[in-house]
Amino acid sequence: MKISKRSDISPFIVMDVMAAAAAREAAGERVLHLEVGQPATPAPRAVLAAAEQALREDRIGYTVALGIPELRERLAHYYQTQYGVCISPERIVVTTGSSAGFLLSFLAHFDAGDRVAICDPGYPAYRNILKVLNLEPVLIPCRAESDFRLTVPQIAQAAKDGGLDGLLIASPANPTGAMLSPDELRAIADYCATQNITLISDEIYHGISYGKAAQTALAVSDDAVVINSFSKYFSMTGWRLGWMVVPQAALRAVERIAQNLFISPPTLSQLAAVAAFDCEAELQENVAVYARNRGLLLRELPKAGIDRFAPPDGAFYLYADVSRFTDDSVRFCQDMLLQTGVAATPGTDFDVVEGHKFVRFSFAGATEVMAEAAKRLAGWLPDST
Numbered sequence: 001m002k003i004s005k006r007s008d009i010s011p012f013i014v015m016d017v018m019a020a021a022a023a024r025e026a027a028g029e030r031v032l033h034l035e036v037g038q039p040a041t042p043a044p045r046a047v048l049a050a051a052e053q054a055l056r057e058d059r060i061g062y063t064v065a066l067g068i069p070e071l072r073e074r075l076a077h078y079y080q081t082q083y084g085v086c087i088s089p090e091r092i093v094v095t096t097g098s099s100a101g102f103l104l105s106f107l108a109h110f111d112a113g114d115r116v117a118i119c120d121p122g123y124p125a126y127r128n129i130l131k132v133l134n135l136e137p138v139l140i141p142c143r144a145e146s147d148f149r150l151t152v153p154q155i156a157q158a159a160k161d162g163g164l165d166g167l168l169i170a171s172p173a174n175p176t177g178a179m180l181s182p183d184e185l186r187a188i189a190d191y192c193a194t195q196n197i198t199l200i201s202d203e204i205y206h207g208i209s210y211g212k213a214a215q216t217a218l219a220v221s222d223d224a225v226v227i228n229s230f231s232k233y234f235s236m237t238g239w240r241l242g243w244m245v246v247p248q249a250a251l252r253a254v255e256r257i258a259q260n261l262f263i264s265p266p267t268l269s270q271l272a273a274v275a276a277f278d279c280e281a282e283l284q285e286n287v288a289v290y291a292r293n294r295g296l297l298l299r300e301l302p303k304a305g306i307d308r309f310a311p312p313d314g315a316f317y318l319y320a321d322v323s324r325f326t327d328d329s330v331r332f333c334q335d336m337l338l339q340t341g342v343a344a345t346p347g348t349d350f351d352v353v354e355g356h357k358f359v360r361f362s363f364a365g366a367t368e369v370m371a372e373a374a375k376r377l378a379g380w381l382p383d384s385t
């Protein structure tokens with residue numbers, strides 16, 4: 001049987017860690033989950049209530065491909081209140097998670113063989129979705145020495161070495177939690193505009209930051225494609241709902257592709273998500289938990305010998321350099337799971353070049369889980385105190 005060459009992409013290593021963790025749990029052991037990048041909290045209460053009501057009253061049929069008008073209007077309003085940016089609801093496209101947003105934006109803006117730059121380390125699906133679509137991921141090294149930040153000279157260098165059709169940025173970023181300042185974001189957007197590079201901004205971790213709020217690319221460019229999701233800040237991973245803000249000129253292309261690939265995003269999730277914007281207090285409580293967890297790990301991990309990391313500006317990840325202990329982060333994570341019951345993700349998922357030196361700890365879970373993980377890691381590594 002023929003299997004396509006395009007399907008020859010890397011699996012998600014974090015899934016292997018999750019499978020190993022599940023096996024230990026099946027054997028009756030308690031595993032502390034610091035590997036998964038999803039909130040431990042359910043969807044906000046008002047969203048659950050709206051979903052129940054919709055199940056009782058609605059037919060849950062298809063919707064229009066771009067999403068229900070009520071949700072697109074709420075999202076447009078959200079840009080006004082959150083960022084002071086005026087966006088027409090027309091430009092908002094509701095998607096099946098941000099994952100579908102990547103697919104739609106890549107298909108609408110690029111042709112086979114086009115080159116799209118991404119940060120290395122970065123969210124692994126970026127390069128894998130690009131590859132599966134026969135696009136060329138151009139990896140820009142964003143190393144620990146420069147706080148994992150992307151700069152215009154680095155993008156210019158990548159463009160000089162073969163041209164760029166697109167640039168995908170994320171701020172806050174996964175796995176590093178690094179954020180771009182508004183000035184850095186503007187410089188990148190201006191550079192892309194002058195060079196005719198399509199700028200795609202993954203803003204999925206907006207709302208989760210530990211100092212300044214993240215700026216949307218829409219504040220500095222009308223041509224940026226913005227991708228976002230209900231998965232993280234809104235604590236709705238399994239509802240598979242996200243959105244894009246699309247430049248006017250690309251709207252019809254995105255609509256045609258969305259109609260054919262998906263028909264419509266999940267209806268129940270759309271109806272329920274309208275209520276998510278009335279849940280600010282509850283969602284801020286979740287962010288306060290992440291902030292507490294972050295503080296706990298910043299304080300306790302160094303005591304366990306894991307002391308080489310940049311404090312994350314946003315998201316709920318801490319990306320630690322463990323090269324003092326290993327040059328094989330996959331093995332390191334296997335041993336850590338086996339010997340302490342703490343599950344974390346090897347950096348090889350995020351960085352093909354240097355990931356073998358790094359481990360990502362997710363602090364999206366309960367504070368009690370973080371405290372217990374820190375306790376178990378204390379004394380595990382050779383020079384912990």
Ligand SMILES: Cc1ncc(COP(=O)(O)O)c(C=O)c1O
Nearest residue numbers: 037097098099123174204229231
């Ligand atoms: C940076 C980033 N973008 C996108 C996604 C995909 O999220 P979803 O498809 O649930 O919106 C994730 C998931 O972890 C992520 O970390």
